[in-house]
Amino acid sequence: MKKIVTLTANPALDIYSEVEKVEPEVKMRSESPKKDPGGGGVNISRVLHRLGQPNKAIYTCGGFTGDIFAKLLDDEHINHEPFTVKNDLRQNFGVFENSTGELYRFGFPGAELEESEATALLEKLEKSLDDTDFLVASGSLPPGAGTNFYAKVARIAQEKKVKFILDTSGKALAEGLEQGAYLVKPNLDELQDLTGQKAETEEHRKEMLQKILDNYPVEVVVHSLGPGGAFLATKNGIKHFPAPKVKASSSIGAGDSMVAGIVYSLANKKSLEEAVLFGLACGSATLISPGTELLKKEDAERLYKELRETQKQLSK
Template sequence: MAETHHVAPLPITTLTINPALDVSTSTKRVMAEHKMRCGPSRLDPGGGGVNVSRVIARLGGQSTAIYAVGGPTGQAYRQLLEAEGIVGRAVPITGSTRENITVDELSTGKQFRFVLQGPELSEAEWQAALDATVSAARHGGYVVPSGSLPPGVPDDYYARVTHAAHASGARVVVDASGEALAAALDEGVFLIKPSGRELGELVGANLSTIDEKIAAAEELVARGRVEVVALTLGGDGAVLASAEGTMVVTPPPIEVRSTVGAGDSFLAGMVLRLAEGRPLRDAFRAGVACGAATAMTVATELCHASDVARLEAELAA
């Protein structure tokens, strides 16, 4: 019998400079100036990079999560992450980790999301997070800085992370928006995952049609600012633009219960499959499957591996 050789996945490091303790609950109706009695609540350790690491773990992969935390909420955050078995390094900060609040209105099916501002970080604190990320980065691996920047952190922070990671021989995957994303692209990154709105802001144009969005993504690749653009369009699917060409994938029909964390899940599935050596197009389909699987779950819950496997098989058929 032929001997089977398994190649170890490439290392993945995620960075979350502005994590949030996600609080989710439900109430019959959201009304001003009323005391609204809520149903059961749940707590999750949220934030872009951490969510990527959490989904990678759910899919059986491994990553190193770098995240800045402080205060009582930061302590609760760390305990929740440790309970999930997430490997990483908590960078201590003076301020208290923020909270985000998600409320489902049962009478209408609407979801209200309150995203709080993060604590202000000192230069020493954000530099420590950058140094920890670069220390964890490995040649040929992936570094994933993801999420918003809190007060005190410069707009070009992800550009600095990208520059330093490149010196380590790592490929950088940035999930951000606005000035943070634009500055990172000036360094040239491997992959970005903008929404249609974020892509329009990036290129300074009102992209109203799918063709305009595809053209904008292809232009970014052609200009050498990024190797791969994975454009997410919600229920309309996703677009992959790279030197290999362009493809559009429509997600399988699902019942959408909450889109919180769907974008992070998409990125996790795609990066994990790439790290496992899968072709770019297969990795892209895996990302779509993970995003859809998370949209099937309630509130701030993330995808389940069984749902991802089923949807990934459907998209590959």
């Protein structure tokens, strides 16, 4: 079985609650809070575990919030390897307004990662990649990590001959791609940042995806379109895949679930096309889950089956 490692440099303890109505200057009575371990790579590991795929999550962890975070991962039986840092693990907050169905999300910055800690984290990662097939680095970077942090991760993956999957944004994404990756999953904002262009039409997006393939050492670009599905771009061309039609409950963790579905499929020797379809199914399965709850495996498999039938009809 293929070995997968995820890396989360800036995890977050996600806190979620519900109120009837969000109002200024009013003490709003909310439901009991729900706490979940979050952050890109950690969420990917949690989804992979739900899909039955063994993996290991490496992440920074400090302070009392870090203790709570690690305990929550233990409760889910996640194979995790925390890297202890001096500062507290950050928190994120989400509140659902029952009267309107709107979700409000507040993301706090991570505490600063000292230079010595960033170096030691990379050393720990390198030692953890023996016999690894896929390394998935996902999420934002904490202050102090440096925008070239993922470029350093990419070099380690290359030295270890590991397929590197990167899902981040801004300068960290651009510098990581300059070093190289097997697969990246930019959304619209990230695609525009990478190319310095505005995506005004579908054809324009395809041109921008081709520009990424031409300008960076990357093999696969999966461009997520939200409800519009995704584009798969490789040297063999660019193909569009529709997303399943679902009634969204919460977008929290949907993008991470898509990445998890893709790497799960690739680790189980599925084609890139099948991987994108299953990634879309996993993202949509999380969309229909309330609050910070991630997907249920049976929902992902059902939606994947529907997507495959749709693809068969479109190919006729």
